Amino acid sequence: MRKNYAYSADFDLKTEKLLKDAKYLGQGNNGIVYELPHNRIIKIFLKEKICKAEGMTLKRTKKSKYFPKIYFLGELYIVREKVEGVRLDKYIKRNGLDKEISKKLYDLLKEFKKLGFVKLDTRCRDIYVTKDRKLMMIDPKGCYTRRVDFPRHLMKKLNSLKLLEVFLTHIEEIDEEKSKYWRSQLDKYFKKKNIEYEV
Template sequence: MPRTYSYSADFDQETEMLFRDAKFLGEGHNGIVYELPENKAVKIFQEKKCCKEEGEILKRVGSSSYFPKLHKMGDYYIVRDKVDGIRLDHYIKKHGFGYEISLNLYELFKEFKRLKFTKLDARCRDLYITDDNKIMVIDPKQCFSKKVTYPRHLMKGLHKLEVLESFIEDIRIIDIKIAKEWEKKINHYLENKKLI
């Protein structure tokens, strides 16, 4: 649901020209996103700090196929590749949940470790499933500053969607050690929050 913030960004000339044909995509806590021509998207932020943080993360993970490529960054905006696909939670509601998604999520978290993230987590709403069943991260936050040792938000989201047990069962097949660790941590978290 759109919020009532007002946004302003001092675009460079090229982005200004592209923005003339922009289409609204969505709005989150930190900013508003528009589709641009040339398969790009622009995110306009409320705060300079949030813009800088997200832009710097996208720069650092530029070699990873799990993140959109950053094209340019201003004080209050970033231009990056547009991510096509369906939000993970919406995808699960429409198409169900299977082993391939679990495997792709496991590989994503291996990539987070490779990239030396301190936050090994992502929300369902920040993950998109592309047409070829690849996972893309659209809104990386606090990846190098917050410490989370397992995919807590993701698993909490899967719990709400009633597919957490299926996910854990798949991870047991893929990596029993990780499955035991994640299951123990998420069960402790859910019990403490009285969510089970």
């Protein structure tokens, strides 16, 4: 269960007005999210520091097609573009993992590198698959602070969905060197954490 935090942000006038028509979308550990008119959402944070870090990240990813546009950065809230679609883990549970999606994940991770991220990883729940099968990120966390140079979380989740081997076989066909590196790094990590390979 999520804790029932008290959110208390001071809104600018324009946002306050928009909030009258807001619809609850979801909640995580750091914030609560409402849909606003004009295809926008507002994420209200508990901590200024996290809000600022996420705002800075979204400003740095502004030109990337994978990230929502940022419209306003407040002390405790961010107004940004709404992402439509289905969470990646839900999507592949329903549809399986084909090579096209694997390639899109590979391209997304390449984009992280291009954007100067030090975290070359993401959680499945932070990637949405849109109607036209494009990938979009919703919750960019620790991208410029947490150092990890292979998609550890992503592959761990694919393993629990029994799709890791499918994914790595696709990656091997796209970029053999990468697939070898990812396999060896994940292997070390799984051994350290006593995680079994699911088949």
